Amino acid sequence: MESATSLNRLELLQVADAVAREKSIDRDIVLEAMEEAIQKAARAKYGHENEIRAEIDRKTGEIRLARLLEVVDEIEEDAIQITIDEAKARHPAAQVGDFISEPLPPIDFGRIAAQTAKQVIVQKVRDAERERQYEEYKDRIGEVVNGFVKRVEYGNITVDLGRAEAIVRRDELLPRESFRQSDRIRAYIYDVRREQRGPQIFLSRTHPTFMAKLFGQEVPEIYDHIIEIKAVARDPGSRAKIAVLSNDSSIDPVGACVGMRGSRVQAVVNELQGEKIDIIQWSPDPATFIVNALAPAEVSKVVLDEETRRIEVVVPDEQLSLAIGRRGQNVRLASQLTGWDIDILTEEEESDRRQLEFRERSQHFIDTLNVDEVIAQLLVTEGFSRVEEVAFVEASEVADIEGFDEDLAEELVQRAREYVDGVNTAYEERRVELGVSDEVAAIEALTPAMLVALGEAGVKTLDDLGDLAGDELVNAQDGILREHGLGEDEANDIIMAARAHWFDDEDEATVEAGAKEADEQSVRPE
Known part of the structure; x- marks a missing residue:
């Protein structure tokens, strides 16, 4: 870089304009970088302890240097402070805490100072360029872009997008796909992040949305x-x-x-x-x-x-x-x-499974209702799958089955109810034996079989049940009530019913606290 004195004033502005155009950044940012570089060089000449400001006139290109001094009552550091008396002599309106500016003569850059200034300018311009890239591309996530392969390293491709660089990682490329330097590449921007080495624009050719965007480009109707x-x-x-x-x-x-x-x-x-x-x-x-x-x-x-x-x-x-x-x-x-x-499933597999289910359900009715195979099969054919369904249906509906009469229907419903009552009694005895509380048993949605399942899992009180999440009851792998046909909404309703007393307790505590406060006020002397 030439020394600052050998650059005439307008050349300085022309350099700033050229850099701004080339890097697509604001001219003021380049000029600010130059000012910072000149400040750094001036500190090297006048002493690093000084607080020096450089200013480049935006119209003429003239460089002005000044030293900033803080107005104080008592000087502790000569280089950056001035007494109130000296300050008032220069500026009658000066007050403690103000800063006054003391002009300095322009400096002639030496080779090392010029090199340092160049490094500062390059770094600042690079930072500004990165910030411009990030701001430009952060809102372009979801776009398809075209670029040229700049280099390939370990399968990862750096892409030149014209105004920025992007990267396509190896796992974002299609299998068996290879690119060489200068090849044209089209890809989808799926992420833009700020990183230490500058903004990283991540591209993908495997992303599902890339295909959708390609169709959008090929099909006008989309x-x-x-x-x-x-x-x-x-x-x-x-x-x-x-x-x-x-x-x-x-x-x-x-x-x-x-x-x-x-x-x-x-x-x-x-x-x-x-x-x-x-x-x-x-x-x-x-x-x-x-x-x-x-x-x-x-x-x-x-x-x-x-x-x-x-x-x-x-x-x-x-x-x-x-x-x-x-x-x-x-x-x-x-x-x-x-x-x-x-x-x-194949039709054959589904047919085999249906026949197996039919036989199992028929056998279930034979065992529980003590009926012959024909009656059991007629019940299954009509859509009944469990004894409970027969127990809680009107006898007239069972009588409507072809081959059944009212007496048979009444007898079947009666047998089903006796069976269900017997099972429920056994479940109730087991529930008490397991120590599941009556408050839990009072929750309407819980059947006797569910209460036993809860007790065997160690859930015995309202608090135990209230501490669970719906998924813990109905999760297909390990839910406590997974075999009882509950949906997640029903499970959540059961848990909320168990938690209801928590809110009642809070209301009671609030009422008691209010009553206590009223008592205290009534006995407090005036």
């Missing part, structure tokens, strides 16, 4: 919000599923995304190194959506469990391998796309 992308699931570089919905009934969303002779989807496939893409019609009905998501496999039957978000899908025997996909890929992507856990 850009115009006529077609919505509702969900994307990817096995990067291998296969993907994308669910689309049309807001215009006259436009087929799948056809629009595929394009004429597959031209639109093919453009995305080419960008993603041949990744196979299934485009699926989205549906608000979970069963329809899941059936669509399992394409190309055909589905013959579905059974949903809304509570656990699980669905059982029955497919023809010859469609099983297609539905599951290679290494479970098809069903895994369908599960990611829909947000449901999917169990796949």
Whole structure:
């Protein structure tokens, strides 16, 4: 860097303008960096103990140096303080605590001072450039950008975006994908963070949203919000599923995304190194959506469990391998796309399981109601699965079963009620034996069987029950009442019922405290 004295004033401003343009930062930031560099060099000349300020005139480029002195009653440090008397002699209005400025002659930069000044300016400009990059890109998370490969290190790619640098980590690249220096690359900004070495812009080519954005660029209807992308699931570089919905009934969303002779989807496939893409019609009905998501496999039957978000899908025997996909890929992507856990059965497996359930339920009625096989099977066929269901139904409903009369129906309901009463009595005795309190037993939603399950888990008082979370009661793996068909909302209601006395106790304590305070005031002497 040339010495400051050899730069005429306008050249200084021209240098600042050139640097500001090249780095895309504010001219004032460059000039402030120059001022700081001159201050540092001036301190080296006049002494580091001095408080020196440099100012560059923004219009003429003139450099002014001054020493700042604090006005004090008694001087402790000569270099940065001045007495009130001396200050008043220079500035009659000076007061203790003020700072006055003492002009200094301009300095001639030596080689070392000039080098130091250059380092300060370079560092400040670099910091300003980093801050500009962060501010520019922090709001661009979610965009797709184009750039050139600047360098490749250990599989990680540094990308030149023109006004910033970004990084694509190896695990954010598609398998078997390789880039060389100067290659063009398109990727998705998924994060921008401030880090010690400057802002880091993280790009991805495996992110599900990258595929959605690519479709947005290829399909005008998506850009115009006529077609919505509702969900994307990817096995990067291998296969993907994308669910689309049309807001215009006259436009087929799948056809629009595929394009004429597959031209639109093919453009995305080419960008993603041949990744196979299934485009699926989205549906608000979970069963329809899941059936669509399992394409190309055909589905013959579905059974949903809304509570656990699980669905059982029955497919023809010859469609099983297609539905599951290679290494479970098809069903895994369908599960990611829909947000449901999917169990796949063949028609033969489902038929075998249904027959087993039918036999088990029939045997249950034979054992508990002491009836023959025909009557038990008729009850199961009619939809009864447990003795409790027979016990708490009107006898007339049982009599409506073909082959039953009123006397038989009355007898069956009576036997069912006697059986349930006997079981409940046994449960009640066991509940008392386990020490489960009467207050817990008084909670309406808890059956005798549930009370025994709670007692065997050590939950015996209202406080024990109130301390639990709903998940601890109904969790599929280890919930205390997981076998009793409770939903999470019902479990939470039971726990809130157990906690009700906590709030009653608080109200009583408040009332007692108020009464005590009133008594004290009534006996307090005036």
